[in-house]
Amino acid sequence: MDANRIAVIGGTGDQGLGLALRWAAAGRGVVIGSRDAARAAKAAQEICARTGASAAVSGCGNAEAAAAAPIVVLTVPFAAQISTLHSLAAALRPGQILVDVTVPLEAAVGGAATRMLGVWAGSAAEQAAAHVPAGVEVAAAFHNVSAYTLRHLEHAVDCDVLVCADRAETRAALRPWVEAIRDCRYVDGGRLENARTVEALTALLVGLNVRHKVHAAGIRFTGLPAGSREDAGSNRAKQ
Amino acid sequence: MDANRIAVIGGTGDQGLGLALRWAAAGRGVVIGSRDAARAAKAAQEICARTGASAAVSGCGNAEAAAAAPIVVLTVPFAAQISTLHSLAAALRPGQILVDVTVPLEAAVGGAATRMLGVWAGSAAEQAAAHVPAGVEVAAAFHNVSAYTLRHLEHAVDCDVLVCADRAETRAALRPWVEAIRDCRYVDGGRLENARTVEALTALLVGLNVRHKVHAAGIRFTGLPAGSREDAGSNRAKQ
Amino acid sequence: MDANRIAVIGGTGDQGLGLALRWAAAGRGVVIGSRDAARAAKAAQEICARTGASAAVSGCGNAEAAAAAPIVVLTVPFAAQISTLHSLAAALRPGQILVDVTVPLEAAVGGAATRMLGVWAGSAAEQAAAHVPAGVEVAAAFHNVSAYTLRHLEHAVDCDVLVCADRAETRAALRPWVEAIRDCRYVDGGRLENARTVEALTALLVGLNVRHKVHAAGIRFTGLPAGSREDAGSNRAKQ
Amino acid sequence: MDANRIAVIGGTGDQGLGLALRWAAAGRGVVIGSRDAARAAKAAQEICARTGASAAVSGCGNAEAAAAAPIVVLTVPFAAQISTLHSLAAALRPGQILVDVTVPLEAAVGGAATRMLGVWAGSAAEQAAAHVPAGVEVAAAFHNVSAYTLRHLEHAVDCDVLVCADRAETRAALRPWVEAIRDCRYVDGGRLENARTVEALTALLVGLNVRHKVHAAGIRFTGLPAGSREDAGSNRAKQ
Numbered sequence: 001m002d003a004n005r006i007a008v009i010g011g012t013g014d015q016g017l018g019l020a021l022r023w024a025a026a027g028r029g030v031v032i033g034s035r036d037a038a039r040a041a042k043a044a045q046e047i048c049a050r051t052g053a054s055a056a057v058s059g060c061g062n063a064e065a066a067a068a069a070p071i072v073v074l075t076v077p078f079a080a081q082i083s084t085l086h087s088l089a090a091a092l093r094p095g096q097i098l099v100d101v102t103v104p105l106e107a108a109v110g111g112a113a114t115r116m117l118g119v120w121a122g123s124a125a126e127q128a129a130a131h132v133p134a135g136v137e138v139a140a141a142f143h144n145v146s147a148y149t150l151r152h153l154e155h156a157v158d159c160d161v162l163v164c165a166d167r168a169e170t171r172a173a174l175r176p177w178v179e180a181i182r183d184c185r186y187v188d189g190g191r192l193e194n195a196r197t198v199e200a201l202t203a204l205l206v207g208l209n210v211r212h213k214v215h216a217a218g219i220r221f222t223g224l225p226a227g228s229r230e231d232a233g234s235n236r237a238k239q
Numbered sequence: 240m241d242a243n244r245i246a247v248i249g250g251t252g253d254q255g256l257g258l259a260l261r262w263a264a265a266g267r268g269v270v271i272g273s274r275d276a277a278r279a280a281k282a283a284q285e286i287c288a289r290t291g292a293s294a295a296v297s298g299c300g301n302a303e304a305a306a307a308a309p310i311v312v313l314t315v316p317f318a319a320q321i322s323t324l325h326s327l328a329a330a331l332r333p334g335q336i337l338v339d340v341t342v343p344l345e346a347a348v349g350g351a352a353t354r355m356l357g358v359w360a361g362s363a364a365e366q367a368a369a370h371v372p373a374g375v376e377v378a379a380a381f382h383n384v385s386a387y388t389l390r391h392l393e394h395a396v397d398c399d400v401l402v403c404a405d406r407a408e409t410r411a412a413l414r415p416w417v418e419a420i421r422d423c424r425y426v427d428g429g430r431l432e433n434a435r436t437v438e439a440l441t442a443l444l445v446g447l448n449v450r451h452k453v454h455a456a457g458i459r460f461t462g463l464p465a466g467s468r469e470d471a472g473s474n475r476a477k478q
Numbered sequence: 479m480d481a482n483r484i485a486v487i488g489g490t491g492d493q494g495l496g497l498a499l500r501w502a503a504a505g506r507g508v509v510i511g512s513r514d515a516a517r518a519a520k521a522a523q524e525i526c527a528r529t530g531a532s533a534a535v536s537g538c539g540n541a542e543a544a545a546a547a548p549i550v551v552l553t554v555p556f557a558a559q560i561s562t563l564h565s566l567a568a569a570l571r572p573g574q575i576l577v578d579v580t581v582p583l584e585a586a587v588g589g590a591a592t593r594m595l596g597v598w599a600g601s602a603a604e605q606a607a608a609h610v611p612a613g614v615e616v617a618a619a620f621h622n623v624s625a626y627t628l629r630h631l632e633h634a635v636d637c638d639v640l641v642c643a644d645r646a647e648t649r650a651a652l653r654p655w656v657e658a659i660r661d662c663r664y665v666d667g668g669r670l671e672n673a674r675t676v677e678a679l680t681a682l683l684v685g686l687n688v689r690h691k692v693h694a695a696g697i698r699f700t701g702l703p704a705g706s707r708e709d710a711g712s713n714r715a716k717q
Numbered sequence: 718m719d720a721n722r723i724a725v726i727g728g729t730g731d732q733g734l735g736l737a738l739r740w741a742a743a744g745r746g747v748v749i750g751s752r753d754a755a756r757a758a759k760a761a762q763e764i765c766a767r768t769g770a771s772a773a774v775s776g777c778g779n780a781e782a783a784a785a786a787p788i789v790v791l792t793v794p795f796a797a798q799i800s801t802l803h804s805l806a807a808a809l810r811p812g813q814i815l816v817d818v819t820v821p822l823e824a825a826v827g828g829a830a831t832r833m834l835g836v837w838a839g840s841a842a843e844q845a846a847a848h849v850p851a852g853v854e855v856a857a858a859f860h861n862v863s864a865y866t867l868r869h870l871e872h873a874v875d876c877d878v879l880v881c882a883d884r885a886e887t888r889a890a891l892r893p894w895v896e897a898i899r900d901c902r903y904v905d906g907g908r909l910e911n912a913r914t915v916e917a918l919t920a921l922l923v924g925l926n927v928r929h930k931v932h933a934a935g936i937r938f939t940g941l942p943a944g945s946r947e948d949a950g951s952n953r954a955k956q
Contacts, residue, residue: 079557082588106598108587110560111605114433118596120584120910122839127589146462158461162443190446193837194353197443200436204401205460207429212463221447222397222457223385318796321827345837347826349799350844357835359671359823361600366828432598592911624940636939640921668924672831675921678914682879685907686938696939699922700875701863702929 001093005029006177007069009062009076009084012036012043015101016075018150019142019181020057021047025153026180029056033065040065050153066091071177073099073142078108078117078124085131094135097170100128100195101142103202114207116200125164125195139165140195141174143202145184146209146216157181159218162189162198187221240332244268245416246308248301248315248323251275251282254340255314257389258381258420259296260286264392265419268295272304279304289392305330310416312338312381317347317356317363324370333374336409339367339434340381342441353446355439364403364434378404379434380413382441384423385448385455396420398457401428401437426460479571483507484655485547487540487554487562490514490521493579494553496628497620497659498535499525503631504658507534511543518543528631544569549655551577551620556586556595556602563609572613575648578606578673579620581680592685594678603642603673617643618673619652621680623662624687624694635659637696640667640676665699718810722746723894724786726779726793726801729753729760732818733792735867736859736898737774738764742870743897746773750782757782767870783808788894790816790859795825795834795841802848811852814887817845817912818859820919831924833917842881842912856882857912858891860919862901863926863933874898876935879906879915904938 006023008016011032020030024047032047034040040059047057059065066072066088076084081102092098102124106115121127125140132138141163149155161178163186165171171188178186189198201219208217245262247255250271259269263286271286273279279298286296298304305311305327315323320341331337341363345354360366364379371377380402388394400417402410402425410427417425428437440458447456484501486494489510498508502525510525512518518537525535537543544550544566554562559580570576580602584593599605603618610616619641627633639656641649641664649666656664667676679697686695723740725733728749737747741764749764751757757776764774776782783789783805793801798819809815819841823832838844842857849855858880866872878895880888880903888905895903906915918936925934 079587086588109557109595110564111598114429115598116435116596117587117598118594120589120593120595120839122837149462187447188450189443190353190450194443194446196355197436197439200439204428204433204436207433208426208460208463211427211429214462214464216462218461220459220461221444222459223388223453223455224447224451225453318826325827348796348834349803350837354837355835356826356837357833359600359828359832359834361598592907594913627940665925666928667921668831668928672921672924674833675914675917678917682906682911682914683938685911686904686941689905689907690941692940692942694940698937698939699925700935700937701866701931701933702925703931 001068001070002029003070005031005069007031007033007065007072009033009065009072009074012039013075014147017043018147019073022150022181024051024057028180031065031068032059033062035062037061063088063091071097071099073101075101078102078104081124081128082131085128089133092133092136097137097139097173098128098132099139099141099174100125103143103199105203114203116203122193123195123199125192129192137165137167137170138192139163139170139174140192140198143198144205144219146218148215156183158183160185160187160220162187164189164192164195164198166192240307240309241268242309244270244308246270246272246304246311248272248304248311248313250314251278252314253386256282257386258312261389261420263290263292263296267419270304270307271298272301274301276300302327302330310336310338312340314340317341317343320363320367321370324367328372331372331375336376336378336412337367337371338378338380338413339364342382342438344442353442355442361432362434362438364431368431376404376406376409377431378402378409378413379431379437382438383444383458385457387454395422397422399424399426399459401426403428403431403434403437405431479546479548480507481548483509483547485509485511485543485550487511487543487550487552489553490517491553492625495521496625497551500628500659502529502535506658509543509546510537511540513540515539541566541569549575549577551579553579556580556582559602559606560609563606567611570611570614575615575617575651576606576610577617577619577652578603581621581677583681592681594681600671601673601677603670607670615643615645615648616670617641617648617652618670618676621676622683622697624696626693634661636661638663638665638698640665642667642670642673642676644670718785718787719746720787722748722786724748724750724782724789726750726782726789726791729756730792731864734760735864736790739867739898741768741770741774745897748782748785749776750779752779754778780805780808788814788816790818792818795819795821798841798845799848802845806850809850809853814854814856814890815845815849816856816858816891817842820860820916822920831920833920839910840912840916842909846909854882854884854887855909856880856887856891857909857915860916861922861936863935865932873900875900877902877904877937879904881906881909881912881915883909
């Protein structure tokens with residue numbers, strides 16, 4: 001396991017590929033996972049070609065990717081989230097962080113991308129927490145960053161990234177990965193349950209994209225202290 | 240009914256008083272409603288004193304206020320929303336717009352202001368729509384603007400206001416009232432059902448206030464076209 | 479269109495086939511629909527063979543089936559509900575009744591059959607109502623009757639069937655089809671929104687089956703008047 | 718603490734008083750709690766008078782009642798649930814069982830008793846579990862038994878009682894208290910999360926009462942094995 005790398009499960013999809021590209025562009029190591037290892041390898045090659053990152057980006061099967069880095073980012077469609085997590089169960093180890101980027105859009109069952117499904121666990125992220133091995137921490141982040149922007153390196157990512165997790169240490173561990181993406185700001189999103197609203201924001205942003213005929217509506221929080229670029233709290237958030 | 244005025248039901252509460260103050264400061268006429276007419280009158284006097292607005296701000300009972308202006312803003316706690324709407328039923332007329340600012344926080348039943356109650360109708364705003372007389376249009380807006388900032392005129396209101404309603408004309412009618420508040424930006428929020436997420440954002444902002452020890456966390460949307468200050472669509476939004 | 483027949487969309491699945499079998503056994507006409515017309519025809523033949531019903535049971539494609547009877551029963555998995563309804567849109571006519579039997583189990587996205595997904599519209603049945611052509615009435619019924627029992631004609635169906643629909647006439651139209659199934663009792667379930675709980679009951683019954691190692695847990699309501707076999711109300715239910 | 722008694726918090730309300738009356742009629746000891754100790758004492762006297770139970774029924778403040786028995790039944794309105802639990806926190810001890818009977822009806826905020834509020838924790842019972850001291854087990858039961866019937870001793874209680882709790886031992890501990898009520902049947906409801914549907918059933922039964930003009934609609938499950946009167950499982954339920 002290489003502490004300097006991050007794994008992106010479902011990394012050949014829009015959101016996963018965009019995140020991988022941004023991290024590669026920032027010189028970070030990335031392991032792209034896909035159900036189809038060949039497809040992951042090809043995606044890694046394309047990212048290397050676009051960013052000039054060399055051996056730092058590789059591709060393999062999802063389970064192999066999940067075993068390769070301390071932080072594992074899950075970017076599969078909601079309908080595939082539980083089955084994908086089950087397929088990773090043997091690869092994940094206590095102490096790893098699983099970052100859920102899943103959004104339970106109604107589109108998962110043929111409906112609109114501007115509406116949400118309700119999740120028994122409360123949010124996709126809390127559902128993820130119920131399907132990872134004991135000792136794996138779950139965080140939620142990166143839902144609101146436009147895949148379109150991520151994949152166009154010439155655009156700055158004008159968006160805050162709310163990071164939710166039950167332990168402040170888990171949230172803090174993600175901060176460097178947020179800040180590696182140009183112009184992204186890390187915002188402490190508190191406990192994992194807050195992912196419910198962060199996920200729903202994605203559907204709201206999809207609606208803004210549709211109504212305004214744009215591709216990359218994002219969100220910025222105002223009124224936070226200048227010190228908000230510091231960790232909002234070194235202790236476990238109360239909420 | 241005076242087309243140049245706006246009515247604020249529950250206008251002696253934090254959010255209602257803040258909105259009334261801002262509109263008065265912008266020279267707009269405001270009718271403050273309260274269950275206690277005397278309290279409403281006193282609040283109106285205080286606003287006049289602070290803003291120099293003279294006869295343009297008045298106070299009275301809720302039903303009288305609801306009959307006095309084409310746009311009626313409802314700013315009562317969630318637990319009082321339905322009963323307040325029933326008390327206004329005889330006063331409201333077809334063609335009026337009821338702007339719901341209610342947020343179904345768990346605090347309504349003794350829980351946290353960072354968590355939401357689920358509403359059978361989907362959102363507090365959709366619940367409001369089920370309790371107004373036929374022909375009264377319901378919009379949702381102003382949930383995310385900090386009451387603290389509103390009440391401190393020296394602060395700019397660094398926040399977008401998402402306006403949701405099923406008809407584009409209803410949303411557009413609210414635009415001047417959003418823009419009358421210094422630095423507020425009107426953002427077309429699409430259909431009323433989108434209020435579900437807009438309301439939930441309030442609980443998220445409460446959490447940011449708590450974690451960051453601030454009073455006025457707000458929200459700005461990015462990636463919207465320069466033309467986003469124009470009405471995003473003159474037709475009924477699809478979503 | 480044959481007023482004496484009922485159409486069962488997705489009629490080669492467990493629940494649909496079970497209902498079709500019971501109606502055929504009671505001498506009623508049934509049109510089984512399937513995405514695969516040949517499979518539907520084969521299912522119809524098997525039902526004829528088991529029940530001795532002759533020409534009264536036939537099979538065809540879903541859209542053709544939907545055009546063939548005034549009452550159309552939808553028994554597809556939740557993940558296929560919206561797309562199936564879209565495929566029926568051109569076939570359905572105002573005045574037809576679409577009976578939704580869909581249950582939004584978490585299993586639709588890889589989770590448990592004892593847990594529910596939340597539906598933006600409130601219930602699968604209300605979601606159906608948003609996806610049928612104007613003038614088509616939607617009812618919800620038959621969720622709680624065990625597919626296992628339906629398919630074993632030697633078992634009585636010891637279960638009440640709650641029928642929900644916004645108009646009492648719609649509910650009443652389903653009564654003969656409920657009572658055609660041996661030992662089934664029709665219970666007026668009131669407005670369509672009540673399908674939320676009726677659907678959830680299915681997940682509860684699945685849990686009872688698992689815990690008790692049985693196949694056909696069902697439900698009976700007590701305390702209803704002897705007259706409850708009569709229509710509970712000839713007027714539109716208030717709830 | 719007296720192992721032969723049960724405490725009923727909010728025991729002067731309809732449901733609480735009805736349960737207390739039935740247990741007293743069965744010769745069981747009951748401690749009625751109320752915010753108003755005098756009112757609780759008076760209710761206890763009335764129950765003694767009706768049932769002939771003598772010293773076995775007493776009344777006192779809620780906290781005192783909660784300290785007096787191993788099983789504590791909470792029968793307050795949903796809007797008072799959290800604050801009541803906080804008032805009991807100092808009195809409850811690890812190992813006690815808190816039986817939540819709360820139903821989050823929309824009526825709690827002025828709406829209908831046939832509709833539900835959504836609870837952040839999933840159900841009122843799961844919310845209760847988040848507000849009891851560590852080591853106190855939470856179960857959910859008795860929601861579906863009509864208060865009207867409970868209070869009229871001449872009526873049999875023709876209703877199953879689903880008992881939900883995460884540990885099978887907790888569920889089993891409630892069985893004698895269910896079976897002490899004449900004609901009530903204990904049904905293993907599995908994990909506490911299943912209370913979501915059990916609570917919602919209450920709103921459905923309210924609707925049946927309204928539509929059928931009765932007072933005591935109830936529920937019976939069918940298809941359970943004869944052995945279902947035995948504990949459905951001695952192990953922790955899987956669901």
